[in-house]
Amino acid sequence: MSCASCVNRVEKAIKKIEGIDSVSVNLATNQAQVKYDPAQVKNGQIVEAINKLGFEASVKSDEKRPIKFLYSVKGMSCASCVGRVEKVLSKVEGVEKVTVNLASHQAQVEVTNKNFPSERIIDAITKLGYDAALLDEVKEESADDEHEKESNKLKKDFTFSAVVTSIVLIGSIPHMMEGWGAWVPLWLSSPILLLLLTSYVQLVPGWRFYRNSYKILKNKSADMNVLVAMGTTSAWVYSGAMTLFPEQLSSMGFPYQLYYDVTTVITTLILLGRYFEAKAKGKTSTAIKKLMNLQAKTAKVIRDNQELELPIEEVLVGDLIIVKPGERVPVDGVVVKGKSSVDESMLTGESIPVEKTVGDEVIGATINKSGSFTFRATKVGKETALAQIIRMVNEAQGSKAPIQRIVDVISAYFVPAVLILATISAIVWYFIGPEPALIFSLTTFIAVLIIACPCALGLATPTAIMVGTEKGAENGVLIKDAASLEKAHKTKTVVLDKTGTITEGKPKVTDLIVTSTITKEELLTITASVETASEHPLGEAIVQEAKERKLPLVEPEEFQAIVGHGIEATVEGKKVFVGNLKLMKEKSIELNGSIKFAEKLAGEGKTPMYVAMEDTCIGVVAVSDPVKKDSVKAIEEMKKMGLEVVMITGDHYKTAQAIARETGVDRFIAEVLPEDKAKEVKLLQEEGKVVAMVGDGINDAPALAQADVGIAIGTGTDIAMETANITLMRGDIMSVVTALKLSKATMRMIWQNLGWAFGYNIVLIPVAAGMLYPLFGILLNPMLAGAAMAFSSVSVVLNTLRLRKFKTI
Numbered sequence: 001m002s003c004a005s006c007v008n009r010v011e012k013a014i015k016k017i018e019g020i021d022s023v024s025v026n027l028a029t030n031q032a033q034v035k036y037d038p039a040q041v042k043n044g045q046i047v048e049a050i051n052k053l054g055f056e057a058s059v060k061s062d063e064k065r066p067i068k069f070l071y072s073v074k075g076m077s078c079a080s081c082v083g084r085v086e087k088v089l090s091k092v093e094g095v096e097k098v099t100v101n102l103a104s105h106q107a108q109v110e111v112t113n114k115n116f117p118s119e120r121i122i123d124a125i126t127k128l129g130y131d132a133a134l135l136d137e138v139k140e141e142s143a144d145d146e147h148e149k150e151s152n153k154l155k156k157d158f159t160f161s162a163v164v165t166s167i168v169l170i171g172s173i174p175h176m177m178e179g180w181g182a183w184v185p186l187w188l189s190s191p192i193l194l195l196l197l198t199s200y201v202q203l204v205p206g207w208r209f210y211r212n213s214y215k216i217l218k219n220k221s222a223d224m225n226v227l228v229a230m231g232t233t234s235a236w237v238y239s240g241a242m243t244l245f246p247e248q249l250s251s252m253g254f255p256y257q258l259y260y261d262v263t264t265v266i267t268t269l270i271l272l273g274r275y276f277e278a279k280a281k282g283k284t285s286t287a288i289k290k291l292m293n294l295q296a297k298t299a300k301v302i303r304d305n306q307e308l309e310l311p312i313e314e315v316l317v318g319d320l321i322i323v324k325p326g327e328r329v330p331v332d333g334v335v336v337k338g339k340s341s342v343d344e345s346m347l348t349g350e351s352i353p354v355e356k357t358v359g360d361e362v363i364g365a366t367i368n369k370s371g372s373f374t375f376r377a378t379k380v381g382k383e384t385a386l387a388q389i390i391r392m393v394n395e396a397q398g399s400k401a402p403i404q405r406i407v408d409v410i411s412a413y414f415v416p417a418v419l420i421l422a423t424i425s426a427i428v429w430y431f432i433g434p435e436p437a438l439i440f441s442l443t444t445f446i447a448v449l450i451i452a453c454p455c456a457l458g459l460a461t462p463t464a465i466m467v468g469t470e471k472g473a474e475n476g477v478l479i480k481d482a483a484s485l486e487k488a489h490k491t492k493t494v495v496l497d498k499t500g501t502i503t504e505g506k507p508k509v510t511d512l513i514v515t516s517t518i519t520k521e522e523l524l525t526i527t528a529s530v531e532t533a534s535e536h537p538l539g540e541a542i543v544q545e546a547k548e549r550k551l552p553l554v555e556p557e558e559f560q561a562i563v564g565h566g567i568e569a570t571v572e573g574k575k576v577f578v579g580n581l582k583l584m585k586e587k588s589i590e591l592n593g594s595i596k597f598a599e600k601l602a603g604e605g606k607t608p609m610y611v612a613m614e615d616t617c618i619g620v621v622a623v624s625d626p627v628k629k630d631s632v633k634a635i636e637e638m639k640k641m642g643l644e645v646v647m648i649t650g651d652h653y654k655t656a657q658a659i660a661r662e663t664g665v666d667r668f669i670a671e672v673l674p675e676d677k678a679k680e681v682k683l684l685q686e687e688g689k690v691v692a693m694v695g696d697g698i699n700d701a702p703a704l705a706q707a708d709v710g711i712a713i714g715t716g717t718d719i720a721m722e723t724a725n726i727t728l729m730r731g732d733i734m735s736v737v738t739a740l741k742l743s744k745a746t747m748r749m750i751w752q753n754l755g756w757a758f759g760y761n762i763v764l765i766p767v768a769a770g771m772l773y774p775l776f777g778i779l780l781n782p783m784l785a786g787a788a789m790a791f792s793s794v795s796v797v798l799n800t801l802r803l804r805k806f807k808t809i
């Protein structure tokens with residue numbers, strides 16, 4: 001393929017095949033993307049249809065395209081759990097990539113084999129001691145119920161544990177120091193009663209720690225559950241042995257000390273921390289549930305001239321659907337009758353309703369505000385925009401930022417390191433510590449085990465990613481994955497495609513200048529006749545102007561689009577050229593003084609097109625594409641953020657200069673051929689800049705892919721959106737500012753969380769090990785260690801929730 005008309009011919013040929021749903025042909029990548037019904041169409045038919053046109057086509061194998069499975073994983077409690085699951089799943093045959101998310105308790109698995117048995121992953125996770133199930137979008141509500149059930153179970157366990165712990169604390173007062181607690185009844189301070197009550201706390205509410213520890217140790221690994229179980233069990237067993245065999249142990253040199261209060265308080269505090277964490281984590285991800293609740297449950301469908309109210313699942317492509325005021329649009333489609341205004345804020349974040357009339361697209365889950373209308377369904381089920389958004393948000397929330405990989409490596413060594421440190425500190429203090437040395441060493445051993453918190457490390461990044469992607473979805477910014485969010489905050493240069501991004505993308509004819517003996521109407525008729533075979537937006541504007549003036553158009557006998565230059569055609573036996581100055585010079589056209597008119601028009605921000613017949617220029621047609629109302633403000637905001645804003649366009653230098661002057665762009669690149677946009681982005685990257693490219697068309701797809709961050713305007717084409725890291729559901733570039741500010745706010749939150757999580761462990765583990773004792777006589781009470789550990793994770797999640805207050809301009 002060599003030009004836009006080739007693209008047009010290929011698309012038309014493929015669309016003629018029965019069973020074709022949609023076709024998107026890309027001149028820049030020389031590819032055709034086709035959606036079709038495999039029951040009606042075979043790949044060979046499409047290839048044959050293209051080859052008949054004189055092109056060479058072959059099916060591009062999609063065997064290497066990853067297939068994603070999403071699983072729920074229950075039982076993970078800290079970052080080391082994540083590392084273990086990822087390590088095992090990455091070794092499963094056929095698995096290409098694994099991402100496990102602690103905050104959402106999900107595992108994303110990519111495979112390339114279409115026949116990959118999903119049960120293979122479930123078996124591998126189950127063998128590790130966790131519960132796993134394949135997660136479907138439709139099961140999101142039941143997953144939410146599971147989350148609620150777990151929160152309620154933790155609340156119940158904590159409540160019973162707290163009641164019993166209160167009794168144990170009161171009963172332990174006389175054992176803490178001689179002369180204390182004379183008011184405590186003798187029966188309540190009985191060591192046997194305290195042992196029984198503590199055993200209840202350890203083996204009923206605290207059983208989860210033993211159960212999870214067993215599963216983990218069985219797989220020759222360790223996590224936070226192991227640390228808690230070891231710490232509390234050490235205190236419980238020592239106290240129990242001292243209660244049951246006091247004389248024997250005292251004769252062996254073991255000092256009399258009961259730790260029942262320590263054991264029960266630690267278990268209770270950790271359960272409280274887990275409960276708060278579960279409740280807070282539930283608040284970090286409400287996006288999917290909110291989106292699912294937006295969908296209409298039924299639709300008023302016209303079938304056999306009857307209006308039927310059908311469940312949304314029974315709506316078919318092609319159905320005619322009636323929407324009355326106040327109702328939600330059930331699925332995606334095109335209006336065929338009536339007009340109204342529709343609230344699309346759920347999709348775009350824009351509160352002002354959008355006018356809809358015949359031929360306009362409507363999106364499922366948006367709200368009809370005023371009049372009634374009938375539309376034809378074009379996308380249903382998982383093909384609707386809402387379903388695609390849910391899938392995209394779900395995948396983004398389950399993805400992992402590059403920074404998290406570093407945390408995972410550290411976490412893999414964290415628990416073993418803590419176990420070694422606890423053991424070393426206990427041994428050292430046993431030999432050099434104050435009397436009773438055994439009690440001192442046991443205290444440090446328990447404190448180190450209990451205070452270490454790999455949970456905070458594991459939650460620092462994924463919770464921020466979940467809230468960040470949710471806020472994005474709320475504001476019409478769809479983020480592909482966590483890596484895209486992380487890359488976006490490093491952006492230094494924003495490249496804006498002019499047409500359809502800075503401007504409306506709906507050009508209009510503004511000037512007709514004649515340089516020969518013909519009239520303006522004749523000039524427009526000749527130019528529009530040539531452009532009838534073109535699909536270029538400027539050409540469409542000229543044809544539309546001629547139709548509005550009801551001018552008689554003639555179909556060209558021969559037509560050739562010359563990429564980046566213009567068009568050559570034959571109209572009523574005469575050669576006609578429409579294009580830029582390069583085309584005129586290449587064809588040795590006599591310009592008749594038209595350059596001065598073209599340059600003046602270009603200086604006003606208009607796009608001038610020379611029109612020549614045979615070897616003489618007969619006039620200039622100017623087309624203007626108005627700047628979007630928010631473009632100036634958005635560019636101003638980007639510059640305030642310290643970003644370099646670059647405009648890229650195929651327009652004449654002076655036209656680009658005028659638009660740049662109007663919008664406040666400091667740097668622009670003009671007269672760029674569509675296929676060269678990616679090269680220009682690469683040149684900027686070679687200057688050492690992190691580049692974000694913003695575009696909306698098929699021609700922008702290679703540039704979006706080349707950029708460090710590709711941002712697609714959602715009002716553009718599907719292929720641009722597929723290539724992009726971030727998709728903006730609104731048509732204005734103010735959303736670019738929102739996306740970049742959101743990425744910076746999210747990364748700032750991640751660094752705060754990681755700073756707290758690492759700082760907490762780096763500072764308090766040495767304190768628990770007794771490093772301050774020689775200088776200041778400070779030894780950390782294991783109960784305080786339990787409280788600190790319990791609330792470290794909660795503090796990380798609560799800090800992340802501040803991101804929910806993020807607001808757009």
